[in-house]
Amino acid sequence: MSDSKTPSTEIGPVDGSELATTDRFADPGVPEHKPRLTDTDPKAAARSERIVTILFVLSVLGTIGSLVAYFAVRPDGTVPGVRASTLWLGVTLAISLLGIGFAAIHWAKSLMSNREYVDERHPIPSSPEVREVAVVALQQGVEDSGIARRGVLKGAMLGSLALFPLAVAVPLISSVGDDWNVSKFRHTLWRKGMRLATDPDGRPLKAADLTVGSVAHMMPDVSTEVRESGEWISEKAKAVILLVKLDPEDIRSEQRPGSSYDGIVAYSKICTHVGCPVALYDQQTHHLLCPCHQSTFDVADGAKVVFGPAKRPLPQLPISVDDEGYLIAEDDFAEPIGPSYWERLR
Amino acid sequence: MKALAARRHHRAAPVVLLLMALLAVGGVYAAFAPSPAQAATASTADIETGKKLFQANCATCHGPSAEGTDIAPSLVGVGAAAVDFQVSTGRMPMAMDGPQAPAKPPQMNEEQTAALAAYVASLGAGPAIPTDDQVDPTQGDAAEGMALFRTNCAMCHNAVGAGGALSSGKAAPSLMNTSDRNIFQAMETGPGPMPVFNDAVITAEGKRDIIAFLTEQDKGSAGGNPLGGLGPVAEGLWAWVLGLAVMIGGAVWIGAKSS
Numbered sequence: 228m229s230d231s232k233t234p235s236t237e238i239g240p241v242d243g244s245e246l247a248t249t250d251r252f253a254d255p256g257v258p259e260h261k262p263r264l265t266d267t268d269p270k271a272a273a274r275s276e277r278i279v280t281i282l283f284v285l286s287v288l289g290t291i292g293s294l295v296a297y298f299a300v301r302p303d304g305t306v307p308g309v310r311a312s313t314l315w316l317g318v319t320l321a322i323s324l325l326g327i328g329f330a331a332i333h334w335a336k337s338l339m340s341n342r343e344y345v346d347e348r349h350p351i352p353s354s355p356e357v358r359e360v361a362v363v364a365l366q367q368g369v370e371d372s373g374i375a376r377r378g379v380l381k382g383a384m385l386g387s388l389a390l391f392p393l394a395v396a397v398p399l400i401s402s403v404g405d406d407w408n409v410s411k412f413r414h415t416l417w418r419k420g421m422r423l424a425t426d427p428d429g430r431p432l433k434a435a436d437l438t439v440g441s442v443a444h445m446m447p448d449v450s451t452e453v454r455e456s457g458e459w460i461s462e463k464a465k466a467v468i469l470l471v472k473l474d475p476e477d478i479r480s481e482q483r484p485g486s487s488y489d490g491i492v493a494y495s496k497i498c499t500h501v502g503c504p505v506a507l508y509d510q511q512t513h514h515l516l517c518p519c520h521q522s523t524f525d526v527a528d529g530a531k532v533v534f535g536p537a538k539r540p541l542p543q544l545p546i547s548v549d550d551e552g553y554l555i556a557e558d559d560f561a562e563p564i565g566p567s568y569w570e571r572l573r
Numbered sequence: 574m575k576a577l578a579a580r581r582h583h584r585a586a587p588v589v590l591l592l593m594a595l596l597a598v599g600g601v602y603a604a605f606a607p608s609p610a611q612a613a614t615a616s617t618a619d620i621e622t623g624k625k626l627f628q629a630n631c632a633t634c635h636g637p638s639a640e641g642t643d644i645a646p647s648l649v650g651v652g653a654a655a656v657d658f659q660v661s662t663g664r665m666p667m668a669m670d671g672p673q674a675p676a677k678p679p680q681m682n683e684e685q686t687a688a689l690a691a692y693v694a695s696l697g698a699g700p701a702i703p704t705d706d707q708v709d710p711t712q713g714d715a716a717e718g719m720a721l722f723r724t725n726c727a728m729c730h731n732a733v734g735a736g737g738a739l740s741s742g743k744a745a746p747s748l749m750n751t752s753d754r755n756i757f758q759a760m761e762t763g764p765g766p767m768p769v770f771n772d773a774v775i776t777a778e779g780k781r782d783i784i785a786f787l788t789e790q791d792k793g794s795a796g797g798n799p800l801g802g803l804g805p806v807a808e809g810l811w812a813w814v815l816g817l818a819v820m821i822g823g824a825v826w827i828g829a830k831s832s
Contacts, residue, residue, distance in 0.1 A: 263831050309795040336831040425774065427720045436773030440763050443774040444724045471768075506728040507739060509766040516740055518728055523740060534740075 257343045265337050275337040279330045286326025293319035409570045413563045415466040416447040417544060417556040423493070424448035426467060431553045434488055437472040440510040445470050445493070447556075465564055467496040468544050469506060470554070471526050473513065480529030485557045486545045493544040493556075494530045497565040498522055500537040515541075538567070616691075623692025626685055630666050639696055644670075651762065652699020653690035658758035660686045662751075664765075672742035673765045700761045700771075707777060708753040713785030721779050722786050725770060733790045735802035739766065749791070753784045 265272040296315035302308050352358070374381050422431045423445040431448055445468050453459055475490040482492075494515070498505045503519035513527035522535030530541035542564050545557035563571055580586065628637065634645035641647030648656075659665035663677040681689065690702065706712070723732070729745035731737050736747035743766050748756060757780050763769035775783070793799070800807035 265831070306792045306795045310793070310797060313795075313797070332827055336829075341831070426724050428717075428776075428779065430776075432773060436771070438769055438771050440769040441771060441774055442768035443770075504728070508768050509739065509741075509743065510763055510768040511766050512741070514740070521740065 257345060260342055263337065263341065272338065275333070279334045279338070282326050282330035282333065284326075286323050286330065289319050289322030289324075289326055293323055295319075409568070412465075412565075412568060412570075415559055415564065416449065416462050417466055417559045419556065419558050420549070421556045422448035422549070423468070423470065423546070423554045423556065426463075429454070432470070433552045434491055434548045434554050435552055437470070437491060439472055439474050439490070441470075441472040442508050442510070443470040444468075444496070444506065445554075465497070467504065468493045469496045469508065469515070470546075471508065471513075473527060477513065477527050479525075479527050480531070483545075485547055486543060488547050488554070491546065491554070492526060493546045494524070494526065494541040495544065495560060495564040497541075498537060499532075499539040499541060499564075499566060500535070502565045505541065619688045619691040620695050622685075623688035623690070623695075626681070626689050627692055630680075631689075634667075639693060648693050648696065650697035650699045651693060653694040653702050654700040654758040655762040655764065656690040656693045657686060657702050658755055658762060658764055660689055662755055673744070676746060700758075703754060703757045703761070707781060708757045708784055709781065710753060710785040710788035713778075713781035713783075715782070715785040715789040717779070718782030718784070718786030718789075721775060722783050725775060726783070729767075731802060732804070733794075733799070733802040734787050748787055753788070756784050756787065757781075 265275050293316060296312070296319050300312045300315045302312040353361075369375065424431055424447065426444040426446045429446075429448065432443060432445070437443065446463050447466050449459075470491060470493050473490045473492065478487070478490065478492070487493075496504050496506060498517045498519065500517065500520055500522050503517050505515055505517040505522070505524065507516040507518055508514075508526070509516070513525060514533065515524040515526050515530065517523070517535065517537070520536050522537035523533050524530040524537070524541050525533050530543065532538070532540060542560040542562050544560055546554055547557050549555045627635075627639065631639070631648075634642060635648055636642050636645075639648040641649075656665075659674070660681050661679055661683075663679040664674040666680060667674045668677065679686070693699075694701070722734075726734075729737060729739065730748055731745075734748035736745050738744050745767075751759075759767060760770040760775060760780050760783070761772075770780075772780075790802075794802075800811065
């Protein structure tokens, strides 16, 4: 208010006495009531009434229709069957509900009174007499309970009430922070000598079977019991790798002995940005693209980041082959897979 | 000879002669007629036709004897499957250079494609064109196919095979209208930017399962119009544009005074 007042007194005419009365808008009051067509023309009112009735009747038909549709068009398990059932239920329910809605609003707008009435606000506090009676009643209650005299009782009550929330809070917080062992982010299921198995069918893969340009999505070759355990899904989520067979001449990054085998390289499939599975591999450019934020890694060059928000290259899994020619892991990843976290140190 | 001559009036002589004549004709026919097994493999004539077609249509980029040049890869050892995929989908011969060869109406008819495939297959061993049995979706398991598709294909080709964009102007094409044979061949040979999924990575049965899963998608979605199967982009567009317009319209109608 003061903002609008200050400039008006400054730029207004020198004679400020008039302005003092006009710096607030006058209450325009309730606008003049204009009769609607339905107020003046009985024919129009009858027509409106008819429309509202028709809308309600439509809604009744829709309700009946939805019941008929529910029993007559059952989803029989086939795609067209499910679709027909959903469609008929949806259409009839829409008619049923929209009929009521449109009718109610049309009724209110065209036939019910549209005069505006002013109802002044009541004062919020109760009258002083009522408040005095209430205070007296409260004081009487405190005295009757004798809480001020019986100190031990008061302490016991407060103590029990204060302690009770622990019975709920401790288990709740304890289950939320289920596992505070952050060191498991550093390790995956991969061990020296563990075979690589195809995802999802779990077959070990021979190095000789891969042709240049091949890509295989791999996971640790573990027993069926492990795969059926509850922890498998999170262990698999950490351990999945992408196996790429390149022409050995195309590999530009320095490969230490035992890190790749005959042009076959294995990199973690978990993006170092926010952990999406990176799997869009272009065999012509050897680029691996993350579908979430377009981080691009160069598989031929140590999975270095060539584009996008990722900060680190994908960790490489050292691989070789066993006596039978199957691909095996030489070790776990040398660094934690996936995105950064507080305890990761970098 | 004398004994033979003496028996030439024997009453069994005509029958023996007839049998001998039939055997002779049958033997000669068997020796010269092409057997069905031979017809399936490429004849030298096919390879010759293919070579001529190759030199007229492909040699500019792939080199006169398909050994590859700076702008196009060698075709020695890519196999008949790669040629059949590239030529029958119209990707090759390429009309113009670009990030990747787009599918277009095929330039070669079936015989010409077969001849070209026979010629390239004769240059070096590679994946053969799959048989009808190998790509028969009715023999595949769509549920197994979905698991394989989700892990190996869905990141580029979309969860239902609707296709998607890649980087550098490349794109994974929609698989909705791709023939079963071409889907198999693409996995087998890895055309363009697509990596190779040979039978060691995805077994031949697995490939058939994937084809079965994709065939299942033709039946449509139980949830009504899938809006191209493109997911939140298409659905969001409709929800915002259409849904919001209807809501604003409703609010205006409710708030407007009746005349």
